[in-house]
Amino acid sequence: MRILHFWNLATLAAAATLAAHLPPRNYASHDYYAIHISPSTSPSELAAHLELTYEGPLGALEHHHVFKAPKHENDIVDDAQQELKKLRRKREVAAEHHPLDSIHFAQKQKVKARHWKRSVIPERQERAGPPVTDAIKFQREVASKLDIKDPIFEEQWHLFNVKNPGNDVNVTGVWMQGITGKGVTACVVDDGLDYMSADLMDNFFAEGSHDYNDHEDLPTPKLSDDRHGTRCAGEIAAGRNDACGVGLAYDSRISGVRILSGDITDIDEALAINYEMQQNDIYSCSWGPPDDGKTMQAPGTLIERAMVTAVQQGRGGKGSIYVFAAGNGAASDDNCNFDGYTNSIYSITVGAIDKSNQHPYYSEACSAQLVVTYSSGGGDAIHTTDVGANKCTSQHGGTSAAGPIGVGVFALVLEARPDLTWRDMQWLALLSAVSFDTPSDWTKTASGRMFSHQFGYGKLDAYAMVEMAKSWKNVKPQAWFYSPWMHVRKEIPEGDKGLASVFEVTADMLKKANFERVEHITLTMNVDHQRRGDLSVELRSPSGMVSHLSTARIHDDEPSGYSDWTFMSVAHFGEAGIGNWTVIVKDVKPGNLKTGVFTDWRLRLWGESIDGSKAKLRPIPTNHDDDDHDMIDDHPAHTTSVAIPTGTTPTMTSLPDDHPDRPVNQRPSQTLANGGVQTASAAPSATASAAPAENFLPNPFPTFGVSKHTQIWIYGALALIIVFIAGLGAYLFIARRKRMKDSRDAYEFEVLDGDEDRDDAGLLSGAAGGRKKRAKRGGELYDAFAGESDEDLLSDEDGDEGPYRDQERYNEKFAADEGSDAENSGGSSAGKRQ
Numbered sequence: 156m157r158i159l160h161f162w163n164l165a166t167l168a169a170a171a172t173l174a175a176h177l178p179p180r181n182y183a184s185h186d187y188y189a190i191h192i193s194p195s196t197s198p199s200e201l202a203a204h205l206e207l208t209y210e211g212p213l214g215a216l217e218h219h220h221v222f223k224a225p226k227h228e229n230d231i232v233d234d235a236q237q238e239l240k241k242l243r244r245k246r247e248v249a250a251e252h253h254p255l256d257s258i259h260f261a262q263k264q265k266v267k268a269r270h271w272k273r274s275v276i277p278e279r280q281e282r283a284g285p286p287v288t289d290a291i292k293f294q295r296e297v298a299s300k301l302d303i304k305d306p307i308f309e310e311q312w313h314l315f316n317v318k319n320p321g322n323d324v325n326v327t328g329v330w331m332q333g334i335t336g337k338g339v340t341a342c343v344v345d346d347g348l349d350y351m352s353a354d355l356m357d358n359f360f361a362e363g364s365h366d367y368n369d370h371e372d373l374p375t376p377k378l379s380d381d382r383h384g385t386r387c388a389g390e391i392a393a394g395r396n397d398a399c400g401v402g403l404a405y406d407s408r409i410s411g412v413r414i415l416s417g418d419i420t421d422i423d424e425a426l427a428i429n430y431e432m433q434q435n436d437i438y439s440c441s442w443g444p445p446d447d448g449k450t451m452q453a454p455g456t457l458i459e460r461a462m463v464t465a466v467q468q469g470r471g472g473k474g475s476i477y478v479f480a481a482g483n484g485a486a487s488d489d490n491c492n493f494d495g496y497t498n499s500i501y502s503i504t505v506g507a508i509d510k511s512n513q514h515p516y517y518s519e520a521c522s523a524q525l526v527v528t529y530s531s532g533g534g535d536a537i538h539t540t541d542v543g544a545n546k547c548t549s550q551h552g553g554t555s556a557a558g559p560i561g562v563g564v565f566a567l568v569l570e571a572r573p574d575l576t577w578r579d580m581q582w583l584a585l586l587s588a589v590s591f592d593t594p595s596d597w598t599k600t601a602s603g604r605m606f607s608h609q610f611g612y613g614k615l616d617a618y619a620m621v622e623m624a625k626s627w628k629n630v631k632p633q634a635w636f637y638s639p640w641m642h643v644r645k646e647i648p649e650g651d652k653g654l655a656s657v658f659e660v661t662a663d664m665l666k667k668a669n670f671e672r673v674e675h676i677t678l679t680m681n682v683d684h685q686r687r688g689d690l691s692v693e694l695r696s697p698s699g700m701v702s703h704l705s706t707a708r709i710h711d712d713e714p715s716g717y718s719d720w721t722f723m724s725v726a727h728f729g730e731a732g733i734g735n736w737t738v739i740v741k742d743v744k745p746g747n748l749k750t751g752v753f754t755d756w757r758l759r760l761w762g763e764s765i766d767g768s769k770a771k772l773r774p775i776p777t778n779h780d781d782d783d784h785d786m787i788d789d790h791p792a793h794t795t796s797v798a799i800p801t802g803t804t805p806t807m808t809s810l811p812d813d814h815p816d817r818p819v820n821q822r823p824s825q826t827l828a829n830g831g832v833q834t835a836s837a838a839p840s841a842t843a844s845a846a847p848a849e850n851f852l853p854n855p856f857p858t859f860g861v862s863k864h865t866q867i868w869i870y871g872a873l874a875l876i877i878v879f880i881a882g883l884g885a886y887l888f889i890a891r892r893k894r895m896k897d898s899r900d901a902y903e904f905e906v907l908d909g910d911e912d913r914d915d916a917g918l919l920s921g922a923a924g925g926r927k928k929r930a931k932r933g934g935e936l937y938d939a940f941a942g943e944s945d946e947d948l949l950s951d952e953d954g955d956e957g958p959y960r961d962q963e964r965y966n967e968k969f970a971a972d973e974g975s976d977a978e979n980s981g982g983s984s985a986g987k988r989q
């Protein structure tokens with residue numbers, strides 16, 4: 156038996172070697188450059204010109220190539236480009252085409268800081284109560300029917316829980332139908348995969364595997380702590396045999412790509428993340444930037460492009476499925492929206508719950524988290540395969556262990572429906588996930604499902620997801636809508652106040668964008684601040700759903716705010732998207748003399764197209780995508796929607812309550828921004844009385860009813876128009892005098908007005924022509940408001956603590972706030988009170 160396996164491995168490994176690979180990189184002796192060039196230029200020509208050695212194409216990235224040169228402190232490509240620029244300026248070189256002109260993007264590679272594995276050492280405690288005898292009996296029947304003889308199957312509570320019946324992924328009913336992952340390949344991108352393990356060797360897929368640390372074909376774990384990838388692989392695809400336990404998809408193929416055990420650059424990670432994307436269907440990634448509560452890090456351009464390439468071309472064009480572990484930094488206030496991998500629209504972010512459906516102290520919350528599943532905490536951990544011929548562990552944990560369970564579930568779903576796209580998979584996950592009665596900020600969303608920042612749309616249920624997949628109608632291709640850059644440029648008030656800015660999406664805008672309904676939203680923003688950890692950001696959708704895009708972080712002392720950072724939310728799936736989207740930035744730490752300015756933001760709606768035949772693929776992202784801050788966007792905008800100097804209208808006087816807790820099982824009802832009331836349905840387990848209706852404008856008019864809201868809106872609009880007209884008049888008067896004065900010095904005029912708002916004020920004009928001019932007026936007007944208005948100060952009743960905490964230390968503080976509703980209650984804080 157064993158000999159046969161070895162023979163198999165040898166042939167597969169040989170096949171893998173045949174596949175085109177770049178020569179191994181040696182970062183000790185050489186520098187490497189990733190260069191994106193026009194197809195008309197040959198990489199060897201460019202190499203000759205730059206005196207670089209051409210290594211080969213950069214994996215699946217079109218027109219991207221890898222070059223090397225002996226180690227040198229300079230950036231050879233950048234130096235050459237600067238030199239050419241200089242010569243051109245001096246006109247010493249003809250302006251005609253030069254080989255360097257064909258470079259779209261070039262990046263000298265830097266050895267990356269190591270990613271963190273997302274396992275945590277589980278605490279050992281009392282195990283849960285005695286097993287339920289009936290459950291054990293049933294478990295044994297199931298095992299016998301499925302011919303499962305794996306020695307630790309009965310310990311694998313995440314598959315079948317006999318101590319807390321129901322607290323598992325509900326998979327046996329799927330296996331009973333013969334759905335076990337056949338024909339599906341998952342790839343564990345990690346620290347290696349022990350393909351010699353008796354539990355993994357049958358399912359190991361060498362062709363989909365590679366080692367980018369040691370530049371070998373097989374992902375052999377070599378370091379003493381290279382156990383993580385093997386443990387994750389066991390959760391997904393450990394075979395049904397006499398070794399250890401079984402994986403969720405025990406007949407699926409499993410491959411491993413090793414990147415976490417040595418120096419890599421963006422080139423390696425870009426190659427790894429879509430390695431063999433026609434063979435590997437799902438990429439399991441239980442790692443990411445440090446979960447230290449102070450890191451804010453996104454994948455580099457090459458990696459982002461590699462992911463987009465896989466999502467567009469992988470799996471025969473259906474799109475590779477990316478699964479990322481949410482992160483283990485919750486105890487230090489970390490939030491998965493500060494991690495550009497977990498908050499990518501292309502990844503499914505999976506967080507953890509423990510065997511009692513409680514929030515384990517480590518699992519990060521964020522608006523980008525789609526689902527949760529079981530992992531360590533509450534005295535137990537995940538039991539799975541370990542490195543060694545027949546070795547098991549009972550100590551796999553953290554969100555690292557949750558992600559691969561998700562991968563296993565998705566592998567089963569893909570066996571049932573191989574034609575699902577990457578977006579179908581996300582829809583199915585969120586629509587079939589099961590919410591549970593652990594208190595959190597559960598809120599009913601437009602999709603009809605409950606969402607909590609702590610638990611996403613709830614826990615994965617393999618049976619429910621596979622059943623739903625069987626009759627699922629594929630979603631139409633993706634569409635998107637980008638708002639213009641919204642310029643705010645205003646001081647963020649400290650403490651219990653906030654600064655809001657609104658963009659109104661009209662039906663017409665979405666129709667023009669061929670956009671039917673929202674899936675993901677992303678919000679890119681710039682905030683200058685002396686202490687990043689003081690900031691929180693929330694986004695209110697037209698239907699009243701609130702995404703907590705960013706939460707304050709106690710350890711994040713970074714003195715720079717957010718720089719073109721993109722937050723993501725999955726809480727708006729299914730919304731129409733039409734109406735006002737309000738972003739509210741707060742500085743939740745008063746009195747520390749650390750202040751800042753909310754500069755600008757841009758909203759992007761990603762969703763389903765109206766007419767799939769007109770949809771196109773998203774262009775490959777460039778690092779210039781957001782360089783157009785000062786350009787006027789082409790999207791026509793509603794004439795009165797934006798450009799309103801942020802926070803100066805009555806609509807801005809309101810901020811939601813931010814009570815970080817909410818009575819157990821209560822669902823906040825939602826009031827639509829336009830005054831319509833959307834009633835929330837009671838949770839299945841709800842016992843408490845209905846929460847008081849949550850008003851969109853609770854402060855300082857906490858008891859206002861809907862009709863009064865409407866009055867406020869009308870009043871606000873009127874006031875705004877009057878002030879606007881007055882302001883415009885004043886401005887025109889002043890501007891004319893000024894222009895007369897400065898007419899001979901246009902430059903100075905530019906300086907005075909140059910950095911005022913353009914595009915948002917341009918929206919005010921409503922006309923394409925002359926937008927820039929009017930925009931400046933709008934900018935002036937905006938400033939005219941600035942000195943007088945206090946109404947941007949959006950109060951919130953929490954006093955001095957930041958909203959939406961998930962930390963235990965806040966429990967007591969807010970325990971007294973029972974009875975208040977809050978869409979943004981911290982899940983775990985409430986959870987602990989149960």
Ligand SMILES: *[C@@H]1O[C@H](CO)[C@@H](O)[C@H](O)[C@H]1NC(C)=O
Pocket residue numbers: 325327328329589616618619
């Ligand atoms: C769990 O699976 C069983 C079948 O094994 C099914 O009857 C039950 O409805 C599933 N649970 C959910 C929440 O779908």
Ligand SMILES: *[C@@H]1O[C@H](CO)[C@@H](O)[C@H](O)[C@H]1NC(C)=O
Pocket residue numbers: 657659733734735795796799804806828829872
């Ligand atoms: C959006 O807000 C503006 C004021 O900022 C208001 O005039 C407009 O009516 C609102 N639109 C909707 C659909 O509520």
